[in-house]
Amino acid sequence: MSPQTMAPKYFFSLDAIRGFAALIVVLCHWQFFLYTDYTSMPSAISEMPLPLYPWLSVFYNLAFYAVDLFFLLSGFIFFWFYADKISSRETSFNNYICYRVTRLYPIHVVTLVALVFLQAMMIKVNSRPFIIQNNDTYHFILNLLMIHSWGFESHPIYNGFNGPSWSVSVEFLLYLLFFLLSYKRLQHKKWLLIGIVLAGAMLQHFYSMVGQGIYSFFLGGLVFHLYKWLLTRKHLARQALIIGVVALLIWVFVLTEYAWSYVRHTSILVLQQLLPGKSSAYDTALFDVTRNSFFRTIVSPATVLSLAMLETCYGSLKIKWLLILGNASYAIYLIHFPLMVLFALIVSVAGIDKHIYQSPFTLLCFFAVLIPVSIAAHYYFELPIQRVFRRRLVKKPAPVTVV
Numbered sequence: 001m002s003p004q005t006m007a008p009k010y011f012f013s014l015d016a017i018r019g020f021a022a023l024i025v026v027l028c029h030w031q032f033f034l035y036t037d038y039t040s041m042p043s044a045i046s047e048m049p050l051p052l053y054p055w056l057s058v059f060y061n062l063a064f065y066a067v068d069l070f071f072l073l074s075g076f077i078f079f080w081f082y083a084d085k086i087s088s089r090e091t092s093f094n095n096y097i098c099y100r101v102t103r104l105y106p107i108h109v110v111t112l113v114a115l116v117f118l119q120a121m122m123i124k125v126n127s128r129p130f131i132i133q134n135n136d137t138y139h140f141i142l143n144l145l146m147i148h149s150w151g152f153e154s155h156p157i158y159n160g161f162n163g164p165s166w167s168v169s170v171e172f173l174l175y176l177l178f179f180l181l182s183y184k185r186l187q188h189k190k191w192l193l194i195g196i197v198l199a200g201a202m203l204q205h206f207y208s209m210v211g212q213g214i215y216s217f218f219l220g221g222l223v224f225h226l227y228k229w230l231l232t233r234k235h236l237a238r239q240a241l242i243i244g245v246v247a248l249l250i251w252v253f254v255l256t257e258y259a260w261s262y263v264r265h266t267s268i269l270v271l272q273q274l275l276p277g278k279s280s281a282y283d284t285a286l287f288d289v290t291r292n293s294f295f296r297t298i299v300s301p302a303t304v305l306s307l308a309m310l311e312t313c314y315g316s317l318k319i320k321w322l323l324i325l326g327n328a329s330y331a332i333y334l335i336h337f338p339l340m341v342l343f344a345l346i347v348s349v350a351g352i353d354k355h356i357y358q359s360p361f362t363l364l365c366f367f368a369v370l371i372p373v374s375i376a377a378h379y380y381f382e383l384p385i386q387r388v389f390r391r392r393l394v395k396k397p398a399p400v401t402v403v
Contacts, residue, residue, distance in 0.1 A: 007080060007231065012316040013307040014073055015326030021066035022329040025164070026336045026370065027056065028063030033357035038122075038130045038344060051360040058258050067167050068216045068296050069304075074171060075220020076227075076304055078178055079187060083221075086182035093179060098393045100175045103330075104146065104168055106385045107377060111334045112143050115161045118341040125348050130341045132163040146172045149209045162337050170213035178217070190225060193218050216296065223301045227308050240309035247306035250299055264291075324375055331374035331382065339370055 031050060036042045045060055046053075053060060085091040119129045129135055134153070139160030142148035148159040149169035159166050186192055200214030230239060257263045264287055271283040343366065347356065356362050 007228075007308075008312055008316070011077070011080075011308060011311055012318055012323060012326075013311050014077065014304065015329075016319075016322040017303070017307070017326075018070065018073055019322065019325035019327075019329040019332070021069050022332040023325075023367070024059050024063045024066045025333060026367070027059050027363075028066075029164070029336065029340065030357070030363060030366075031060070032131050032340060033344065033354070035131065037128060038126065039128055049358045051358055051363045058255070062258070062295075065292075065295050065300065068212065069300050070167060071171070071174070071213050071216035072220040072223070072300050072304060074174070075178075075217035076224045076308070077220075078175075078217075079221040079224040082178070083182045083187040086179060087185045087187060092395065093183075095394050096179055097175075098390060100172070102386045102389045102393075104172060106382050107331050107334045108146065108162075108165060108168055109144070110381075111162050111165070111338050112140070114338045115341065116140065118338055118345065119161070121345055122341055122348075125345060130344050132159075132161060132337075134160040136160065143169075149173075151207060151210070162334060164337050165334060166209055167213070168334070170209050173210065174213050174217045177214070187221070188225070190222070193222050193225075197222065216300075219297070219301060220304070223305050227305055230309065231312070236309075237313045240306075240313040243302070244306045244310050247302040250302055254295070254299055325371075328371070328375045328378040331377045332370060335374050335377060336370055339366070339373070 031041070031045060031048055032038065034042070034048050034050070042048070046057070050056075050060055082091060082096065086096065115135070119132070119135045122128070122130045134155075139148060139153060142152055142159070143161050143165065146169050149166040150173055153159045159169070181187055196218045197215055200211050200216075200218065202211070203214060204211030230236065230243075233239060267287050267290075268280070268283050271278070271286060272280075275283065346352075347354065
């Protein structure tokens with residue numbers, strides 16, 4: 001690999017889309033405010049009076065793909081940054097796990113403790129918790145150890161306290177699996193990675209959260225290997241443009257299909273002819289599975305690959321606010337749920353009508369609080385805590401005597 005075709009030292013574009021993905025997840029979770037007694041979904045999302053729904057419906061309805069994107073990005077970045085360093089023993093398990101835990105744990109434990117008090121107050125005021133059940137000692141311990149989505153919880157969707165942190169728990173498990181794979185020097189075995197991705201797809205039928213993480217994380221590893229192979233090819237800049245155009249066309253297809261559903265209508269008609277004995281609900285479910293697989297396996301990987309290629313060949317747009325948003329994405333993702341509980345408490349105690357959640361102004365106010373708080377939490381809490389612990393726990397290599 002020549003110097004002209006080396007990967008950049010940092011992928012700014014990938015960090016930027018992580019920030020946007022976090023905001024999309026927050027927007028999707030706004031529906032929780034409209035649940036009956038903050039507990040059960042009253043109707044389909046399309047029938048709920050969500051603010052700005054006609055313009056933001058694609059984000060309200062398809063935001064769950066953003067979590068897949070988180071896992072995919074993590075897989076790509078980890079195979080790029082860590083795999084060979086672990087394989088060559090340049091990065092020890094102690095240093096690796098120290099960096100990962102100090103990245104995940106500070107905000108996780110703070111939001112966990114905050115929700116102990118917030119949910120207790122919510123039960124006192126409304127006689128029930130906000131959305132997430134099982135806020136007991138057992139699930140607190142699972143959350144504290146970050147293993148609350150490993151199958152130990154009483155039910156996969158009731159992992160207690162900070163519900164969105166299920167993906168943090170799965171991510172931690174993926175870090176351990178990735179280290180083992182790289183330590184055994186298997187990170188370049190493409191067929192093994194494909195097998196792991198397929199195993200993740202099958203595991204989703206039995207335990208969706210871990211299966212989803214395995215599928216997307218190691219698919220991100222395969223995307224990195226494709227990116228690495230492309231760097232060795234001729235006419236790299238031209239290929240980057242072609243991949244970028246293809247990714248753009250795929251997104252045009254996805255968005256136009258969402259707006260007019262021409263593929264859905266045609267597919268349902270074809271399925272009715274091919275499977276005449278099946279119900280319309282079965283045909284719809286089959287189409288939805290196919291659409292989800294297409295997005296996770298084609299759209300997201302094509303997006304990540306095109307951004308990485310374009311940034312490698314043409315440099316990155318280092319827009320400061322995008323970088324700040326990307327850096328604060330993890331804080332945004334974890335802080336938004338306890339902030340929602342706090343908002344619900346204020347509305348309940350103040351006796352404000354729940355119709356306030358239907359207002360775009362309320363939605364904007366929520367983001368106006370969440371984003372600055374998350375940025376401050378990242379730069380003035382997360383980073384200082386990380387520096388303190390990494391300075392003490394990370395083992396530096398012993399100096400080598402030069403003869």
